[in-house]
Amino acid sequence: MHTKVHNYDITLDWPMLNAINSIERFDSRWEIIMKRESQNLEQLKHLGSIRSVAASARIKGVYINESGTIELLKKKNPYILKNNQEKEIIGYYETHKNILESYSELNISEYNIKKFHKNIFKYSEEEYLKRGNYSQVRNSSINQAPKTHSRKGFRTTIPTFTTENLMQELMSWYQAKSIVHPLVRIAVFTYSFLSVKPFEKGSHRTARLLSVLLLLQSKYRWIQYVSFDHEIEIRETEYRRILSQCQEEEGGDINSWIIFFLDVLKNLQQHLMQKLRSAGTLTKLTTKQKSVLLYIETHPGCKSGEIAAKLFIANSTAKRLLKELSDKKLIERRGRGAGCNYIIS
Numbered sequence: 001m002h003t004k005v006h007n008y009d010i011t012l013d014w015p016m017l018n019a020i021n022s023i024e025r026f027d028s029r030w031e032i033i034m035k036r037e038s039q040n041l042e043q044l045k046h047l048g049s050i051r052s053v054a055a056s057a058r059i060k061g062v063y064i065n066e067s068g069t070i071e072l073l074k075k076k077n078p079y080i081l082k083n084n085q086e087k088e089i090i091g092y093y094e095t096h097k098n099i100l101e102s103y104s105e106l107n108i109s110e111y112n113i114k115k116f117h118k119n120i121f122k123y124s125e126e127e128y129l130k131r132g133n134y135s136q137v138r139n140s141s142i143n144q145a146p147k148t149h150s151r152k153g154f155r156t157t158i159p160t161f162t163t164e165n166l167m168q169e170l171m172s173w174y175q176a177k178s179i180v181h182p183l184v185r186i187a188v189f190t191y192s193f194l195s196v197k198p199f200e201k202g203s204h205r206t207a208r209l210l211s212v213l214l215l216l217q218s219k220y221r222w223i224q225y226v227s228f229d230h231e232i233e234i235r236e237t238e239y240r241r242i243l244s245q246c247q248e249e250e251g252g253d254i255n256s257w258i259i260f261f262l263d264v265l266k267n268l269q270q271h272l273m274q275k276l277r278s279a280g281t282l283t284k285l286t287t288k289q290k291s292v293l294l295y296i297e298t299h300p301g302c303k304s305g306e307i308a309a310k311l312f313i314a315n316s317t318a319k320r321l322l323k324e325l326s327d328k329k330l331i332e333r334r335g336r337g338a339g340c341n342y343i344i345s
Contacts, residue, residue, distance in 0.1 A: 005180055005188050006173050008254045016255065019262035020183055023220075026269045030222050037276050044225040044275055047297065049100065053093045055230040056205055057085070064089065067299040078123040087123035092205060095119040099209055100224050103216040108174060110167055117199050117206050127201060134163045135200040166196045182218040187261035189214060191254055194243060208232060215265075225275075226268040235264070278330055278345075288313065292321045293344075296331055300343045307342075 001012040034041065047066075054069040062085045064072070069089065075081065078090045095116050099106065106112055118132030170192050178185060190211050197203040208229055215223045232239055238260065246254045285293065291311055296302060308318035322342060325331045332345050 003180075005184060006170070006192060008188060008191075010184065010188075010258065011253075011255050013255070015259055016184075016262065019259065019266060020181060023183060023262065023265050023269065027220060027222070033276070034222075040276060041225055044272075045100070048225055048227045049093070049096055050298075051227040052096055052229040053089060055227060055233040056092055056208065057089050059204070059229070059233050059236060060085075060088075062089070065300055066297070069093075070298060081123070084124045084126045088120060091120045091122050091124070094122075095209060096212075099213050099216070103213055106213060106217075108171070108210070108214065108217070110171055113167075113198075113206065113210065116209055117202055120202050120205060130200055131202075134167070134198045163196060163198050167198055170196065183220075183262060183265070184258060186211060186214045186218065187258045188254070190261065191243070191246065191257050195247065220265075222269065222272055223265075226272050228264070228268065231264050231268055231271075235260075274345075288317070289321055289325060292318070293325055293330060296325075296342050297344050301334075301341045303341050 003010050003012060050066050050069050050073075053073075054064050054066050057064050057069075072086055072089060073093055075086075075090065078087055081087050081090075098119070099116075114132040121127040121131035124131070170189065174185065174189050180188075190207055193207050193210060194203065199206065212223055212228050242256050242260050246257045288311075292307055295307055295311060299306075304318045304322055305315060307313075307322070308315045311318070313321075322331065322333075326333055326342075329345055331342050334341050334343060
């Protein structure tokens with residue numbers, strides 16, 4: 001079945017319908033799951049936010065792990081930081097947090113989109129004149145990929161007046177009543193936003209925030225307990241390749257992007273259930289086991305000696321606890337000998 005959604009031709013084929021059905025089946029059970037797992041969700045929400053912020057920074061080529069992010073967020077006055085990248089990390093965290101806390105009150109509008117972008121860069125003097133303003137130069141949507149990734153760009157809109165018009169058109173389309181499934185609408189909105197790439201810097205970050213906001217407003221509230229950014233980081237090469245391929249397609253065929261977007265959501269649902277199962281196992285752990293697990297959660301890649309020193313336990317005790325957690329499949333061991341380190345499964 002073929003249909004027109006915004007400016008694109010969509011084929012509602014079996015892969016797409018099956019992906020939507022899978023996501024909806026999970027969503028239909030979410031209220032029950034949420035009541036059953038309420039004691040674990042706040043912790044998951046916090047960890048998901050930290051993971052999102054760290055992943056967003058790494059996508060930009062700034063290496064920082066979750067523990068480094070936690071330490072950075074303790075800074076009381078971000079304005080005095082000398083590193084603009086650190087200022088942007090804090091701005092992204094605050095914007096992400098605001099969306100999770102106030103999504104029901106935030107309208108999807110040009111005003112709020114510009115406000116989100118401005119808040120990402122609120123502490124950065126370097127971006128003072130650009131934050132919250134549409135780009136004044138022609139954009140290449142993938143020109144800021146980290147050095148380890150391909151820098152192949154895809155076609156985007158010309159700047160200023162045309163960008164303004166296309167953003168108004170996108171807002172009008174999304175705000176209008178529609179019988180199109182909300183997941184398809186959100187995927188199309190995200191793709192359109194990335195194609196316009198309205199900001200000279202920060203459009204991809206803003207797009208990820210908007211995806212989360214739109215999902216929350218469409219009642220997919222489980223999204224706040226996982227990290228959308230982290231899933232994009234893991235699949236960044238695929239993400240950029242599909243965006244580029246869709247832009248090169250004649251006639252505006254973006255089916256592969258929609259399938260990718262839906263698959264990201266399916267993976268996040270699976271990760272969430274794994275986390276909840278692990279959280280259930282946590283209730284059976286000893287206090288020391290929980291302390292070690294939490295340390296690894298916030299310090300991925302840590303070693304047994306570091307864990308022993310930071311938690312004030314003997315090396316032999318740390319190794320025993322690590323083996324017990326590994327046997328329960330709650331952590332994974334990487335490397336051998338002096339290079340051996342641990343991450344959450």
